[in-house]
Amino acid sequence: MDRTPLPLGRPRAERADAARNREQLLAVAREMVAELGADKVTMDGLAEGAGLGKGTVYRRFGTRAGIFHALLDDDEHAFQREVLAGPPPLGPGASPLARLAAYGRARIAFLTAHITIVRSALDHHRAVPAEGGSAFTQAHIRMLLGQAGTGVADLDSLTVQLTSALEGPFMIFLALPGAGPEPSADADAAFERRARPLGDSWQTLVDRVCRGA
């Protein structure tokens, strides 16, 4: 008889201890980020804090950036769900241009809220769209531009540039106000204050870019 209790085809389910350890590591990581700031989180420290070996941390997350990527993952998925199936104008139903504007504002809010982790999740050894949230941003912008009928011939290049315009400021071009690595309420507040102007500016940008042909 062939009663495989697991989905066929898949090589194997995740082992129970592995799952438990991943949760444990993420919990400890979250705690360390809150307590010490993201860039005080070391692989050794995380392993020790979780009572596990360093090798285990690497098996789970592959790289330091991977930890922060995982930390972001839940929120990122919720965000993407809103975009793909939520109410308009962020979700489907509104005009492409309206969705583009709404996406920018929402993304800016998301990045602002997660700024320290977003920065730590950058893997300096590989280009960003490879795996990160920017891949989604890029794909979504690309789709909306296509629907909007901008009259632009080379949508690929435009997409890359708009993605940069949207996410670049957070990744590299905007100095963190506090400059210090510790999480500071002041820094957060100052960053919030920048979020709205950037959102407005994004709106202007896409309005004008799409008003072509």
Place this chain on the structure above:
Amino acid sequence: MDRTPLPLGRPRAERADAARNREQLLAVAREMVAELGADKVTMDGLAEGAGLGKGTVYRRFGTRAGIFHALLDDDEHAFQREVLAGPPPLGPGASPLARLAAYGRARIAFLTAHITIVRSALDHHRAVPAEGGSAFTQAHIRMLLGQAGTGVADLDSLTVQLTSALEGPFMIFLALPGAGPEPSADADAAFERRARPLGDSWQTLVDRVCRGA
């Protein structure tokens, strides 16, 4: 008598040995970049290759990124001179919009030509406009936008976003074709092929953004 052979007021001139060593280090660095690729250049290796101590390398350049920054410096200055005092449309004389377009194309060419070093010159611990070439890009774009009379209220935010749109792709958003760290003629060629479309796209972008009011 008071015949100071050195500029007064300045604390002290650079010592001769220091200058000699800096040249030496830069020469060795250039050689290592050409021979091994930028990310095989280590501080230890550089020091040893130059026959100097590691402390000296750090005194001169402060950080690994500093080396590449210094390597870029000459060309960067030449580039800036062209922009500030060269012939139009890159230099002064043309309309702001024409200069903006020309600047983008020129900057893309510059970044393309220096791509590996540009990437190595990124300091992941501080935001880019702080010291790098992007500060100049940002200032220049800001000035031209002001002159162009775009009708946009918040030029600061727009400037940050356009700077990101221009330089972001090279810094982080564009995967290097070869993916390998060694300098490959193929990778360079593939990168060149992306430069022109990006330039065209930049032209469209600024055309449309400025055609506002």
Place this chain on the structure above:
DNA sequence: AGCTTAAGCGGACTTCACCCCGTTTATATT
């Protein structure tokens, strides 16, 4: 020419990301 001193120098040291591989263990099978 000798003296003073601040700048320059060097390399041991620390910290951290990431690798490796022998050992342990959860799970499926019998």
Place this chain on the structure above:
DNA sequence: AATATAAACGGGGTGAAGTCCGCTTAAGCT
């Protein structure tokens, strides 16, 4: 329940960035 096996684990090892601090020396002074 016993066994087989692939996955998970752990922690020592490696390479590189960046720091420290006592020694050396170039450059100005008398």
